[in-house]
Amino acid sequence: MRMKRNRSFCESHKNNGRERKKIRIMEVRARAPGKIILAGEHAVVHGSAAVAAAIDLYTHSSLQLHPAGEGGAGEVVVDLRDLDLSFSWPCSRLREALGESCRKAELQAPRPCSSEELASIAKLVELHELPEAKIWLSAGLSACLFLYTSILGCRPGKVVVTSDLPMGAGLGSSAAFSVSLSGALLTAAGAICAEGANCGTEWESFGKDDLELVNLWAFQGEKIIHGKPSGIDNAVSTYGSMIKFKKGGLTNLKSGNPVKMLITDTRVGRNTKALVAGVSERASRHPDTMASVFNAVNSISEELSSIVELAANDEIAITSKEEKLAELMEMNQGLLKCMGVSHSSIETVLRATLKYNLVSKLTGAGGGGCVLTLIPNILSNLVLEKVTAELELHGFRCFKVQVGGQGFQLCRG
Ligand SMILES: Nc1ncnc2c1ncn2[C@@H]1O[C@H](COP(=O)(O)OP(=O)(O)O)[C@@H](O)[C@H]1O
Ligand SMILES: C[C@@](O)(CCOP(=O)(O)O)CC(=O)O
Numbered sequence: 001m002r003m004k005r006n007r008s009f010c011e012s013h014k015n016n017g018r019e020r021k022k023i024r025i026m027e028v029r030a031r032a033p034g035k036i037i038l039a040g041e042h043a044v045v046h047g048s049a050a051v052a053a054a055i056d057l058y059t060h061s062s063l064q065l066h067p068a069g070e071g072g073a074g075e076v077v078v079d080l081r082d083l084d085l086s087f088s089w090p091c092s093r094l095r096e097a098l099g100e101s102c103r104k105a106e107l108q109a110p111r112p113c114s115s116e117e118l119a120s121i122a123k124l125v126e127l128h129e130l131p132e133a134k135i136w137l138s139a140g141l142s143a144c145l146f147l148y149t150s151i152l153g154c155r156p157g158k159v160v161v162t163s164d165l166p167m168g169a170g171l172g173s174s175a176a177f178s179v180s181l182s183g184a185l186l187t188a189a190g191a192i193c194a195e196g197a198n199c200g201t202e203w204e205s206f207g208k209d210d211l212e213l214v215n216l217w218a219f220q221g222e223k224i225i226h227g228k229p230s231g232i233d234n235a236v237s238t239y240g241s242m243i244k245f246k247k248g249g250l251t252n253l254k255s256g257n258p259v260k261m262l263i264t265d266t267r268v269g270r271n272t273k274a275l276v277a278g279v280s281e282r283a284s285r286h287p288d289t290m291a292s293v294f295n296a297v298n299s300i301s302e303e304l305s306s307i308v309e310l311a312a313n314d315e316i317a318i319t320s321k322e323e324k325l326a327e328l329m330e331m332n333q334g335l336l337k338c339m340g341v342s343h344s345s346i347e348t349v350l351r352a353t354l355k356y357n358l359v360s361k362l363t364g365a366g367g368g369g370c371v372l373t374l375i376p377n378i379l380s381n382l383v384l385e386k387v388t389a390e391l392e393l394h395g396f397r398c399f400k401v402q403v404g405g406q407g408f409q410l411c412r413g
């Protein structure tokens with residue numbers, strides 16, 4: 001059971017080491033990273049272990065609270081900067097549509113969005129008549145409205161979101177969005193507090209209890225976007241680093257010498273919710289067979305995580321670690337194909353990289369989106385450039401990322 005805390009949007013800090021002075025923070029900027037899944041996607045939804053790591057591509061959510069106007073006036077504005085889209089809802093309209101559920105929730109006990117509430121939120125989103133080509137945004141906006149009204153109630157404010165992550169490509173943009181937003185809202189509500197002392201420009205981290213609360217709220221957001229998420233994406237985006245995740249339990253993996261991965265975005269759009277549902281349907285058509293597939297994936301993730309830890313403790317050589325990881329990734333890709341989530345664009349990446357003896361697997365929900373290629377330590381830059389050039393000739397986009405970095409952080413201004 002989490003301890004109840006009663007912090008306000010005012011943050012206290014040390015003054016001359018003695019006095020404590022209250023400062024009112026009017027704006028918070030939060031960031032949460034995207035992720036790669038090294039092993040275990042989809043199977044993790046069905047109880048298998050999976051291994052994921054944060055990457056240095058972030059979603060930023062800034063939040064400004066506005067003074068409540070007379071008679072509850074004012075509006076909630078959501079500004080999606082990269083997409084050049086802005087949405088707003090008068091607070092009175094939110095209150096009218098959401099009624100009871102627009103009341104500030106019990107912050108320490110995140111609650112799921114009921115189906116009635118989700119229907120009301122969907123109607124509020126529909127007021128903006130998103131064009132068919134952008135309809136995929138409605139899930140993100142619904143999650144945003146749910147988190148905002150549950151954490152802050154119907155008080156006026158403005159959320160500005162920007163992201164380095166491609167959306168719907170398997171790098172966990174939905175989780176980074178839910179985590180950064182939940183963290184900014186919870187800070188504004190006074191439910192969590194960054195560990196740094198001063199207002200300034202530094203990114204500050206949070207303690208374990210605060211991160212746990214951010215993670216729980218973000219999971220509720222992910223449920224709106226994904227339908228049936230395992231929780232791995234919001235967990236790795238919240239806590240950062242490299243983790244093994246199984247049935248909600250999380251082990252932090254020490255990874256001394258971080259693995260190097262090339263990410264290729266096939267630019268084939270897809271939707272995690274539909275792919276997760278597709279795997280579940282296949283599992284209900286072939287329960288025993290799919291249980292064996294999930295079980296095999298579980299073993300792959302377990303073995304992969306122990307190799308990462310052995311390498312961190314210098315108990316196996318780096319080349320041996322890379323050979324083992326490559327083989328496990330190759331097997332995992334085969335099983336993902338069995339689940340029906342590979343795609344011709346993914347197979348093209350696998351073939352192109354194999355020509356250079358490099359092993360790849362899809363990451364995230366598959367069906368297009370991103371592919372990981374393990375880059376051995378000894379691979380020359382020249383070869384890496386050649387592979388990248390070849391992949392780009394297919395129209396794919398390649399990027400190199402740092403693996404295993406920071407999770408959710410905040411900057412107060
Ligand atoms: N910055 C963002 N702003 C609004 N919605 C977002 C943002 N990032 C993600 N989303 C929501 O998440 C969805 C993509 O999530 P998903 O299909 O799980 O793929 P992934 O998490 O791999 O990027 C988008 O369609 C959108 O609804
Ligand atoms: C397919 C899955 O394992 C990962 C989905 O990741 P993404 O949304 O495609 O980045 C689903 C989940 O674990 O919730």
Ligand SMILES: [Mg+2]
Binds near residue numbers: 173174175
């Ligand atoms: Mg997602």
